[in-house]
Amino acid sequence: MTHIIFKSIKLINPATNFNQKVNVVIQNETIISISKDLNLEKFNKDNQTIIYDCEGLTMSPGIFDMRVNIGKTENLKFTQITAAESGITSMAILPNQTPKLNNPSIIDHIKRQSEDINLPKVMVYGAATKDLKGLEISEIGLMSEMGAIGFTNGNKSIKNSLVMRRLMSYATMIHRPIIQHAEDEDLSGLNQASTTSIRGEMNEGEISTRLGLIGIPACAEVIIIERDIRLAKLTGAHYHVAHVSTRDAVNVIREAKKSGLNITCDTAPPYFSLNESKLLTYNTAFKLSPPLRSEDDRLAIIEGIQDGTIDAIASDHRARSKDTKAQPFSAASVGASGIETLFSVTLDLVHKKIIDINKAISFLTINPAKIFGIDTPSLEEEKVANFIVFDENEPHIIKKENLKTSPTPFDRKKIHSKILATFINGQAAFINQIFKNKIIK
């Protein structure tokens, strides 16, 4: 019988509000013991037991990254492996890939294709509308039966109010959320596909004026959210706003939550760590959707994280090839990599004393799980061993040349925590050399 023992590790388990130094023992795929005192003798006799000295290290549930784009530069397996190395034990992928995730059989196919006991679990969003065109609702009931956890048009807004109303209404029958990329695409110029020269390129303001880039006003986000909140009230649907980026959006969602509506939202690390001033050199790694906003918006996102208006933090991973980014800003592709920096940039909020570590871990683990009503990950005896081991005090610098996905908006950012190991179903999906050296038996 193989036991793996994590000796003297700080265990953070938000589901039980637990934060103590303990010894954790796993056997096969299960946590068999969490205790302060550990009788090592009985394990010492067993040759197959591995003991890690985890003094100074921390264990928490693995990350559930609820927003991942699988782009053309990646395949699912590659993204799963990279995710495992980044502390992610489950992730939800968007329907806007090739082929589009818009029917039950493809949802089933993706789930089977991605099934691997030692890789992050892949969950799937179904296309909310047929062919992601925003005109007719797709087979969300059947896709739901195949395991789709929610429905969205991915990186496009569901624009038509009647379509949105029907979607929300229908989704109440299957108890699934509708996830919206909130952007009034007429206002941001993205709907006028024929004349590329007037497409919104960045946040509107002094910097867009200086750079001569076309601005997307901040209100393009809240306009859609305000409409959708009214439709959520009309239909009783669970409405989820993806990657919230503006103060107005946070304010409106806060009020809607107070009024008792079933509304949730997430944001992504760029929106609480960066602002539009990053674009001053036309660096296309910062060309994102929604665009990086003003400093005031960034501060509002932090306030939303602090007071719980924002429920979860997702990577919003959208890796792009170097070729599509080595372009003039207007011609460059939109999006940046995110899975590899999600954990450390989120924990930067702890280092900056914006939130405590328990809360930071919650944003990455149990909070997204609660949004979808799926089993909340919890590290307790008899539960499955899906967890990460990390060092909260390992200062280092993110370097784009060391990442597997590109581009990163966090190149040269100083961070303070590092993932050392990811265990999925009791097996090491990833262990780095530092952690290997912690083996004492």
Added chain:
Amino acid sequence: MNKLFKNNSEVNKFSPVKLSSHHFLAIEDMQKSEIQKLLDRADYFANLDKHADTKYLSGYVVLNVFFENSTRTRVSFELAARRLGAEVINISLINSSIKKGESLLDTASTLNAMKPDLLIVRHPHSGAPLLFAEYLSCSIINAGDGRHEHPTQALLDALTIKRRIGYLEGLKISICGDISNSRVARSNIHLLTTMGAEVRCIAPSTLMPSSLEKLGVKCFNNMKEGIKDADVVMLLRLQNERMSGTENPSEREYFNFFGLDETKLSLANPNAVIMHPGPMNRGVEIASALADDTNRSLIKTQVEMGVAVRMSIIEALNHSKNKT
């Protein structure tokens, strides 16, 4: 004319200018002293007979790479380079490799492999020349990038004003028209405010970019207010190719409120001069008769000064590269 100049012009004008960069990308990056020196040197060139021997750059290879249509800027750069003795090759890439799917950087690095000394780039995308400068080893001049900057135009405008009025500091300069889509406006705003002029921008609210006042200008939607006591009225072309059709109801309505005519001009300083970077839409931005009024319109002088200004810049880039 030179006696009207301030700031060591006597020293500057007889020798090439040395700049802090071997690229010329944006006025926003430039110091007042550099602008001043380039203007002094350009003034010197403007005073020379066009057959004077200024062939200081023999063997210097200039590629004029235009990704957007241009007549006056391209010819002006070519003349400037030729008057300096450089070899010039004009390349129009509007319908060429780009359409074949080659990426901009591939095109650029192919050109760079031919070892030119200078690439003069016009591109429809803001920031494109910056990308060239980042990846290529030769000097780059921005000949207009999207809505961002047209730095040589701002210098030639400044030289035109200085030669007519004598100075820039304290002048009231009204820039009127499609500010939102205009790289000329942005470069002029940066240059003129740096040199101490009072800049007012006049545009319909749909063509006034966000937070423009943070660039140090006063903004007006009413031309009659914006033009009051102006010493210089600078008009901009309506950039229909960069508009979506929702900015402006009609050219007729635009001319009524924002076109320069005798009535509106009468509110400016009685000696006010009129400028336009061209090409002009007569009867839209400016009444045709005013454009042709040689006492007030400096439009042809602007074109003339373009060559002198571009000579001073090309020479300066060569000089700045040699010395670093």
